[in-house]
Amino acid sequence: MKHLMSIAGLVAVMIVIILILPTPGSQSGAPSSENQSGGETPTAFIDVRVFDGHQVYDSASLIIQDGRVIDLGADIPIPDDADVIDGQGKTLIPGLIDSHVHAWGAARADALRFGVTTMLDMFTSPQLLSEARTQRESLAPTEQADLYSAGNLATVEGGHGTQFGLPVPTLNQPDEAERWVADRIDEGSDYIKIVIEDGSDWGRTMATLDAATVAALTDAAHAQELMAVAHVSDLEGAEIALQAGVDGLVHLFADQPIPADWLERAVEAGLFVVPTATVLAGAYGQSGANQLMQHPELSSRLSTGQKQSLTASFPGNDLRKARWSLVLDNLAALHEAGIKILAGSDAPNPSTAHGISMQHELKLLMTAGLSPIEALASATSVPANAFGLQHRGCLRPGCRADLVLLSGNPFANPEAFANIAGVWKNGHAVEITLEPQPAAVTSPPPENIEPRDLLTDTNRWMVSTDQFMGGNSVAEQTWDDQGLRIRGELRNGTAFPYAGSMWMTSDTPMQAANLTGYTEMTLQVSGQQARYRVMLFSGKQANSMPVMRDFSAEQMAEGVTLNLGELAGLDMSRLRAIGIFAADQSGAFEFIVEQARLDLEASE
Amino acid sequence: MNTLTSPGWQFLKCQWLNLVRQPAYTLPTLLFPVIFYAFFGLLMIPGLSLWLLCTYSTFGIMGAALFSFGVSIAVERGQGWLLLLRASPAPIAGLVIGKAAAAMLFALVIVVSISVLAGWFGGVRLETSQWAGLVMVQMIGTIPFCLLGLSLGLLLSPNAAPAVINIIYLPLAFLSGLWVPATQFPPFLQSLATWLPPYHLAELALNITGAKTSDWMVSVLILVIYTIIFAALTALGWKRLDGSRS
């Protein structure tokens, strides 16, 4: 019957088409004419050392195409049309996974330049999550690392995490846990982060979640098939977390040596730990910032913002220097006990920066006794496994083509981890596009540089508050015989509420002026504020991150002098504004700028 | 030759002839999702060609199922065709199977067409078993939408049904994240999407092609539940034919 024939014919044609639809291996054997119309040109790394997430191949070839690894082996055919990269003397490793970050702003681009291709965020604005989710599921070329996130963190009212001014949904009782977790799922959280922090290890007292609520949160997360991880800073908190059944700790605790029985139970429970040794190093007076910034390959990949957070320091970190050895001891103890360790930086906290801090973290893990392969696994296959991230942290066929090419052999010489020769994300080489170093100038430097009293330019001072960033703080300024008087109110609404006044370097607000030649700035401010923040806006773009310095009321009352040459990230050839702000707990404030001067080196 | 004189085959043949002889209906239904995919999946939103292959093929088969069931059954009711068949000893199962087979044939052509675009122009590479799996999932996935269309075609008045189905089709596709991934929706829309059947069919397609890993058992379960609901609504609509004046 002819209709039967036509239907059967149509079905047969469709089946034939299905059979010849392109497959991952189709480029090797298939006619090349088809290859040209579809798919991307494959890239083949030949004669290269490869760490596939688990083991090292001393000399192999690896082929990537369309965002994935399609073949790996010592003796595999190289497609004729492939772009070939000779990897002699080099090492390919999977793109790194940073298991503890706080990602906003340029974080994902900053991290990617250092070979961190996947980031596990442990508290950020949930508004970022849906875009991040789409992005990470795509294999399209991108200049950003992929992001997974906890979104909002679970903390008690007034507890750790609420001090940043972001509206954080808190909870206080076990019976709120289910609802709280459901809300996070609605916001798009990938896992739940629980804060257990009474501040005792930092010399403070803070409200914190009780054990029952931690347990209820963990249960609620698990009931929804989400992982639960915990922020802890001492054994007491770690004990609560372990008993609640969390999947991992996202900080190492170092208030005391870890008891053997805790280790035993943690191993049994399959608990993993993200020690964040890097941020602890910063907090315990062991910042690696200078060393990292001096590394020729690494420093060329740093942005202004990264330099700033790297050089920032935790207040009082010197006082904890003596306890640093305990951090390393506890880390070693975890490793020896067989607990899974996941590398994480906690960037961009002071003394850390996205991407580059993973270099520091690898180094610290090796200091604590991990072999180079173990350290690298803790930044690749171990977190991929712990967090169930498919096709990440590996370089086998099917894995994402997220990879880093290193010059040298890091397994023989761990220094080679820093010798980044190239980063590929979704199969595409990542270009290093940083704002150009200050070379060209926008306006000629002033011809006769003289010390300058900024308070004489009364019309160049403008009120500025965090409303610019979407916040709610308010301020107004008046002039009197003492100087510039600023009063207002700091209100929650943005991560760092601020309000104050800014001196513009030119008549058009925020237009860059060339003020090279000035080397010092002196400020004197009186008021009842506990803390002040000085921000210097400079650089090619008006919205680039300002250089920030915080000072206490006493320092400000005495007068502070900033050495402009030493401020990392400051571009005096494109200085836009200098601001003085109240930056403190929310509430009313009032202060008077009594002195604001730019000086030449020779003077004073 | 016995099978050729069976009512089921005869109905399939009639549906096939209906498609062949009504290009003004068939071609748009066939080409609409394919062109949509070419436009959005390949040209406008680069880098999501695999993802959108799965969602646009779901979009396509959903249209094929809703229209070849919902609209046609409403038209046939209006014509008196359905009444004449009911008055004859025609096995109604044969009618439904014939229509379902035609909808699946439609689905096959749509999914394969989009796959050809995705594979040869969108750079999508899948194992042959995955390509075949995608096609199978989408063909079987027509069932709940066939039943949804059938129940609407039976429950609504013959004049209202085509309009209502059009009103349901596009928003349902959009809200299920078939045009733009649901992950880009605001949270409340995202959670709404997870309750819609097309979302879960797309999840299965995404799963089988490896574009996204998800809990496929949940999606299968939800689709089965919807299938049961739509089947019950269809039965209700059928019962109402008995009681109302035609």
Added chain:
Amino acid sequence: MSKTLFECKQLSHRYGKTLALDTVELSLQSGQVTALLGPNGAGKTTLIHLMLGLFPIQQGELSLFGTRPGQLTRQRIGAMLQISGVQDNLTVIELIDLFGSFYPQRADTDQLIDEAGLDGLEQRQFQRLSGGQQQRLLYALAVVGQPDLLILDEPTTGLDPSARRKLWRAIEQRRQHGGSVLLCTHYMDEAEQLADQIVVLDQGRVRIQGTADDVRAQVPNQQIRCRSSQSIDPIESMETVLQVQQHDGMIEILATRAEPVVRHLFAQDPDLTALEVQRTTLESAFLALTEADSNRSNPLDQEAA
């Protein structure tokens, strides 16, 4: 001898509050053509739909071939419905093949085409057929399964006279071959021409069941007019009189039989003048019957009951 094909007892059917069939008692014999007469809304279509098993039976009894309507009885019935369409892009032969596949024993296609007068139109799509050809195709679809009972619901509505006659010829042939037919119509001539038995249905009730002559005998088809001044009260009470009117000295009488009335008129008033006796057509009698004011007591009600 003829067998009872169809029988219903005390059959009632409602759509909401509307009573479509009211305690109908009816039987059909095999080998006969039965005409079901009645105006629109009389309940004919409802009765057919019940016979086809399209609705469940609400009240009373209905049996077809000795059983209840369902899939098995449908295999022995062919139906041509009042409102019916087909997938209109199918050809004559495709439609016949489709319907043929529903029945255990289908008629020979060539014979069927011949019987329905569709020669030369086999490959034409339904939508390209004329109204008469479409009607004949629907007839062919009704008989493709060689049914024991053929139900035709107003098969000739909207047809031109020659198309009508062609269809009549087909029905006649079927009767000559011993086929049983239930013909719903509101054309009296059609019923007289084709039917062995006529059933008059009105407002859901059977008014008359019998041969064409029976119907004629039972309907008031004698119109008597005369000029006389006698009282009409005794006339009104006569058994055969349906209606009496008197105005301007004229008496108008509607009756089933004229003779007793005329005899009575002369007995009362030998001087009457302008006597006129007319026999009306069956059609107008039928109209008079079915359109009679239902509020008035109708002697025919008792006869029919």
